[in-house]
Amino acid sequence: MAVAYPPQDIISKTYPSATSKTILFIFEASEISSFINEERNKARRKNIPIDGGEVFGKSTRTVLELSWEKPPASLEKGFLIGSDPTCDVYLPQSHKNSKEQKLAVSRFHCRIHFNSQSGVLLLDDCSKLGTKIRKRDQEIIELTENNPTIMLQSKWTICIANFYLLTIIIPWNPSNWPHYIQELRNRIPTVEGSSRLPNQTPTEAIGGKYQYWKCLGCGGFSQVDVFVDSSTGTFVAGKRYTGRGVLQIEKEIEILKQLQHPSIIDILEQVPQSLDTTIIFMEYSPHGDLMKFDLTEWAEPKRLEAFRQLLDALNYMHSQNIMHRDIKPENILVMSQEPLRLKFIDFGLSRVVGSNMTLSGTIGYTSPELSMEGHPYSFPADPYLRFVMSKRLSVGQCAAQESLGEGKENLMPIALQAEPPKPLTFQ
Numbered sequence: 013m014a015v016a017y018p019p020q021d022i023i024s025k026t027y028p029s030a031t032s033k034t035i036l037f038i039f040e041a042s043e044i045s046s047f048i049n050e051e052r053n054k055a056r057r058k059n060i061p062i063d064g065g066e067v068f069g070k071s072t073r074t075v076l077e078l079s080w081e082k083p084p085a086s087l088e089k090g091f092l093i094g095s096d097p098t099c100d101v102y103l104p105q106s107h108k109n110s111k112e113q114k115l116a117v118s119r120f121h122c123r124i125h126f127n128s129q130s131g132v133l134l135l136d137d138c139s140k141l142g143t144k145i146r147k148r149d150q151e152i153i154e155l156t157e158n159n160p161t162i163m164l165q166s167k168w169t170i171c172i173a174n175f176y177l178l179t180i181i182i183p184w185n186p187s188n189w190p191h192y193i194q195e196l197r198n199r200i201p202t203v204e205g206s207s208r209l210p211n212q213t214p215t216e217a218i219g220g221k222y223q224y225w226k227c228l229g230c231g232g233f234s235q236v237d238v239f240v241d242s243s244t245g246t247f248v249a250g251k252r253y254t255g256r257g258v259l260q261i262e263k264e265i266e267i268l269k270q271l272q273h274p275s276i277i278d279i280l281e282q283v284p285q286s287l288d289t290t291i292i293f294m295e296y297s298p299h300g301d302l303m304k305f306d307l308t309e310w311a312e313p314k315r316l317e318a319f320r321q322l323l324d325a326l327n328y329m330h331s332q333n334i335m336h337r338d339i340k341p342e343n344i345l346v347m348s349q350e351p352l353r354l355k356f357i358d359f360g361l362s363r364v365v366g367s368n369m370t371l372s373g374t375i376g377y378t379s380p381e382l383s384m385e386g387h388p389y390s391f392p393a394d395p396y397l398r399f400v401m402s403k404r405l406s407v408g409q410c411a412a413q414e415s416l417g418e419g420k421e422n423l424m425p426i427a428l429q430a431e432p433p434k435p436l437t438f439q
């Protein structure tokens with residue numbers, strides 16, 4: 013590869029030249045290729061100021077700007093890069109400065125497009141001979157037919173036909189990010205909105221694949237973050253246990269791997285981080301857990317469908333000899349609303365029945381026998397969900413809500429006295 017100019021830390025100072033319409037800037041990193049000055053690229057050319065510091069001083073530089081002012085013909089296909097004259101970034105096959113008469117640039121060599129869920133920029137190779145990338149740390153990755161896609165990152169250089177070098181700058185910063193994401197959502201409404209700028213500092217992808225995006229929440233014993241699977245651009249959730257919780261993780265992984273059901277979360281991969289930390293990667297839901305919803309607003313058929321899905325999953329778990337032991341709205345994800353799809357998560361307290369069964373659950377949701385020291389219990393403790401969850405599904409509150417401050421020993425009388433919910437009928 014030819015020497016890159018200007019140095020990447022200098023071009024990073026050009027962020028302020030971006031408007032909310034800017035998607036990215038393309039710098040020419042080789043002094044010989046000069047595709048930026050091609051007539052067909054004229055409409056995307058822009059002069060932007062560069063602050064080169066004490067050594068290089070202030071100057072301007074001509075770059076290509078991909079922006080919403082000139083969107084690609086097809087959003088799904090994205091911005092096409094290649095030697096076909098219709099490409100958004102045109103790279104001629106033979107170049108006047110080149111000794112090689114014919115470069116191996118395909119008509120449609122690669123493309124930059126958006127993942128429709130996360131909105132992250134993806135680079136896809138569509139060529140015969142592949143597309144190389146030089147990462148910030150100088151590592152080279154090759155995109156080929158077998159692994160054609162990668163989440164594009166700022167300051168990476170795309171190398172085409174060992175001749176063209178396109179350095180990408182993605183100019184997100186805290187002030188232009190909200191406008192940028194709004195512009196994107198106006199075009200692709202399925203993109204999840206986020207007022208907060210995702211993590212921008214380069215981090216090493218976990219498991220060579222999962223790029224940290226944002227924190228989802230920290231519980232007492234675990235932390236759940238959102239990552240981007242850099243080979244597809246989709247969001248995944250990563251759960252790690254902290255403090256005392258680290259002992260739970262092996263059990264949760266073992267049980268999750270055993271269970272395959274449409275209403276139970278799918279584990280994608282587990283990646284050990286250190287001796288006592290492993291991250292469980294699983295499907296992610298942007299809608300969050302059931303606790304965030306006012307279930308009284310759901311029409312009865314929808315609530316019945318919710319109940320049907322949960323009981324079906326519970327029935328399956330029990331057929332596999334597994335008790336969840338911590339059923340509550342926070343541990344049920346809403347994967348989609350139309351059609352309704354719920355999934356159980358958080359199997360940290362689950363057990364194979366018979367193995368070392370001790371006290372378990374969350375006050376306010378557990379069955380009385382699960383909360384009482386020395387009291388034997390089994391599968392029926394899980395369907396206590398029928399009572400507590402149906403109460404939540406029918407009147408929108410926890411069965412033992414009034415007594416939460418008073419300790420779990422009071423739960424049994426409350427549970428026994430509380431008026432049972434009206435029977436629900438299912439077809």
Ligand SMILES: Nc1ncnc2c1ncn2[C@@H]1O[C@H](COP(=O)(O)OP(=O)(O)O)[C@@H](O)[C@H]1O
Pocket residue numbers: 228229230231232233234235236249251277294295296297298300301342343345357358359360
């Ligand atoms: N896959 C996921 N997608 C979206 N949100 C999730 C996911 N997994 C967990 N969460 C959120 O994080 C919270 C904590 O996760 P959970 O597995 O229940 O951990 P804990 O053991 O700390 O309760 C959940 O209540 C839910 O709001």
Ligand SMILES: [Mg+2]
Pocket residue numbers: 342343358
């Ligand atoms: Mg939980």
